Amino acid sequence: MKITISDNIIKDFSKASSREWLETNGLGGWASGSLSGANTRSYHGMFVVATHPPVGRMVLISKLEEFIKFKGVKFELSANQFPSNICATGLEYFDKYEQEYFPVFHYKIGDNIEIVKTIAAIYDENTIVVTYEVKNAVDEFELELKPFISYRDYHGLIKENKNLRWEAVFGNGVLKMDPYEGLPPSYIFLKNSNFKFTPAWFLNFEYGEEQNRGLQFSEDLFSYGNFSVKLKQGNKIGVIISDKDPSRKDPFKLISSERKRREKITRNIPFKDDLSQRLAIAADQFVVKRGKNLKTIIAGYHWFSDWGRDTMISLPGICLVTGRFDEAKKILKAFAKSIDMGMIPNRFPDVGEEPEYNTVDATLWFFIAIKKYLDYSGDKTFVLKDLYSSLKDIIQWHDRGTRYNIKVQEDGLLYAGQHGVQLTWMDAKIGNWVVTPREGKAVEINALWYNALMILGELADLKGELKASRQFYERAGHIKNAFLDTFVIKDQGYLYDYINQYEHNSAVRPNMLFAISLPYPLLDNELSASILKITEEKLLTPVGLRSLSPDDPQYKGNYSGDRLARDGAYHQGTVWGWLIGPYITAKVRLEGDKGRQEVEQWIQNFQYHLSEAAIGSISEIFDGNEPYAPKGCVAQAWSVAELLRAYLEDVKEVFKKK
CATH class of the missing domain: 2.70.98 (Beta-galactosidase; Chain A, domain 5)
Structure with missing residues (x-):
């Protein structure tokens, strides 16, 4: 260690x-x-x-x-x-x-x-x-x-x-x-x-x-x-x-x-090799107090505060695989308290002002985090008593429409966006310029939307609301059919990144991976395998996944320069460490032991990074071009969390659903 x-x-x-x-x-x-x-x-x-x-x-x-x-x-x-x-x-x-x-x-x-x-x-x-x-x-x-x-x-x-x-x-x-x-x-x-x-x-x-x-x-x-x-x-x-x-x-x-205290953290993880112990110590750095009795997750050091999206994506790796269930519960409570118009906050400003809600996906990741919490802890009482009604209310708000044109369309898919507002995780904005706007029906948003309905059906069943459960599952089935009709690029073997009235955007980005990596995948094995192959050929690097294929004319392989140059490259080819999590999950899900062995070799090769940037932690981003220099925050919560989660869940298979 x-x-x-x-x-x-x-x-x-x-x-x-x-x-x-x-x-x-x-x-x-x-x-x-x-x-x-x-x-x-x-x-x-x-x-x-x-x-x-x-x-x-x-x-x-x-x-x-x-x-x-x-x-x-x-x-x-x-x-x-x-x-x-x-x-x-x-x-x-x-x-x-x-x-x-x-x-x-x-x-x-x-x-x-x-x-x-x-x-x-x-x-x-x-x-x-x-x-x-x-x-x-x-x-x-x-x-x-x-x-x-x-x-x-x-x-x-x-x-x-x-x-x-x-x-x-x-x-x-x-x-x-x-x-x-x-x-x-x-x-x-x-x-x-x-x-x-x-x-x-x-x-x-x-x-x-x-x-x-x-x-x-x-x-x-x-x-x-x-x-x-x-x-x-x-x-x-x-x-x-x-x-x-x-x-x-x-x-x-x-x-x-x-x-x-730190030694106890390393003892509490279910698999105790050097990597998992190092990452458990790194994960501990992001769990912080919010107010007197609640907890949250700092998105990254040194300049980020707590962001809804980052917190929900990070929660399984930071708190659940490490056995910190009580802190996970306090984090979920903190964000549930701030739900407004069916949305959890995008971020809490650094000066402690009112939360900001310019996000479509943070709320949907909230569903994923709750399912993961339930799977790990078995704490049905808390989920059904304190969170279930809030989740139903979120769906109702999305049905009738909430901020930023976030609204379910006639085909059951979720539309989000308005000019000048960044709503997905590709959220770089400089002045009035939204670098990757993705207005419309975005692929990962609708994969998450499908999963939200499936999770709500699961919870309704646990609650004993069998009619409601059937309705949620049936509705999810319609969403799945609409997803396939809308996003599959025929004869290309991958998915559109987003769709609106003006374009069907076919840029090769990692967002399509969520259709096969989330708890409830939407695609058959043949299409899933094709997406995985394209991901490996165009996006996979030794440190994570590129945010855009190098073949794309908009690709930028170096994240450097002033803020305009950096934000212009932020999601246009820059490698993101956290995306290795969904990649590992998808690969092991599709390829079994063969995929597991390949992923373990990738992880072994990756460990050199723990001796650069922030020692013992994982950076936010890396250049898209070799030598893939670390950039951005030197210690990023979801980078640490997603590698630790996927390593223990998918590679070492130490997790058993309660």
């Missing part, structure tokens, strides 16, 4: 900067940075808190830099990028990086000093623990720690300003920083330490990843001064960073308790 990063990467500033570590706290906050020690994103920070969990996120403390003073020489262990130079002397002493339950950094200064740093975010509180263990020291030395603060929204940057308070308070090992009116204070506790006040602004830190994305990338940071503590061989010290006075807490007890 342990991941170790090789010397040729950690000694190279560019390569080390492209690998990131991430620690999350179950509230929407985190600590994160690059392996080089230089922050490469505006989202990197040693102490990022969600002021209104899981949103309202702020980077309070940007960095905690380390220096070692030994026999009159000062050694810097960190790195930074500035306009005229890169200061990366810390890489000279960076000896090893490894990650099992936490990020662990090994530093060596010749044969004189060896020190190991471990970073941990503590679950369910705004607390980061950083421990240092002296493995070797030929003589006593001094460790200095310099905290840099930013205190700003996590999407933004800050510059030197006159509003910051230059005064802070230090006593009994605790530094209290309260730099701005109306923002929460931060505390840093290091027992038996001294603190030397040298308040100053430090200018023009540059964040290379933001520069690559065509965004603002230069920031000024402020520091109140330096902690210092004398150390010798065998010493262990722990730093606690928190939004409350942490002086009564023991850093080693905190990190021990957090380790035990």
Whole structure:
């Protein structure tokens, strides 16, 4: 399960900067940075808190830099990028990086000093623990720690300003920083330490990843001064960073308790090889609180909040195959509470405002998530008592019509869309330009619609409403016939992507895969096999499925440049990691043991990605062209969830319906 990063990467500033570590706290906050020690994103920070969990996120403390003073020489262990130079002397002493339950950094200064740093975010509180263990020291030395603060929204940057308070308070090992009116204070506790006040602004830190994305990338940071503590061989010290006075807490007890919590997560999964354990730990990072008693799933780190579509697709892999049924129930409750006009929210805005409902598929994935929850947990009481009536109401709203022209048509299929609104998962929009509008009857939407009716028939049967159950099943049968009449491209062996009054769009996209991968498939084996073959020939890569065939004139194989260029490529060839889930399900369903063996080989080859981007997690997207470089969010919920779900359900076959 342990991941170790090789010397040729950690000694190279560019390569080390492209690998990131991430620690999350179950509230929407985190600590994160690059392996080089230089922050490469505006989202990197040693102490990022969600002021209104899981949103309202702020980077309070940007960095905690380390220096070692030994026999009159000062050694810097960190790195930074500035306009005229890169200061990366810390890489000279960076000896090893490894990650099992936490990020662990090994530093060596010749044969004189060896020190190991471990970073941990503590679950369910705004607390980061950083421990240092002296493995070797030929003589006593001094460790200095310099905290840099930013205190700003996590999407933004800050510059030197006159509003910051230059005064802070230090006593009994605790530094209290309260730099701005109306923002929460931060505390840093290091027992038996001294603190030397040298308040100053430090200018023009540059964040290379933001520069690559065509965004603002230069920031000024402020520091109140330096902690210092004398150390010798065998010493262990722990730093606690928190939004409350942490002086009564023991850093080693905190990190021990957090380790035990994570170890329990790996014990609870039904198949315990390295991959499933790594992905279970990665999955844990996305489950967060929403309000006091409910839960949700963060779509991706570092910039997404919780999205309805992503949450419902992710729920089986994040919560169900990992045995987290109570949290799954709280997530379903949270979204059920927000149903409006027969729709669950597309997303909850980051600033905690009213939810947005511009989605047609999130609500239909809600049905899939509920069926999966029932299949795994056997919890009929909750589903029938708390959710069944809401699902029936959703169908009624879709029948009579809800927002954005979402309405059942005379043939029983679902139509959705209006000019300027993005409603499917292919939702890139820049200004008034919807890049992939897909207005009309979309193929995966109607596969989901058919499944929703089948699931409701199943639930009505469990409820004892036999007449209603027969009606839902009969209606689903009519939808299936209409689906086949509408979407099958005769003599081509695949499906239209969407249909409206103006066009029958025949672009080869992965959306057709859902007609054969969802719980209730719609196609016969011959057509299913043809779709799978075309998917493998045109869309399959070593890291996921392309969003558009390279043969298409609209194909874009590189996701790079400013926002206009990136969003223009987002669903026009860019590879999506989460789509490997439906591919695996469809392949194993159609090909049995042969497909299972091929998929297992694909998964084994894929595991190199767990050592790039966010260590131990899976990126949101990848370039469509070789070498399929990871892009977008470095840790994406549905990428992790769908690989873990398909691996355990379809490849290892550990799931048995209750």
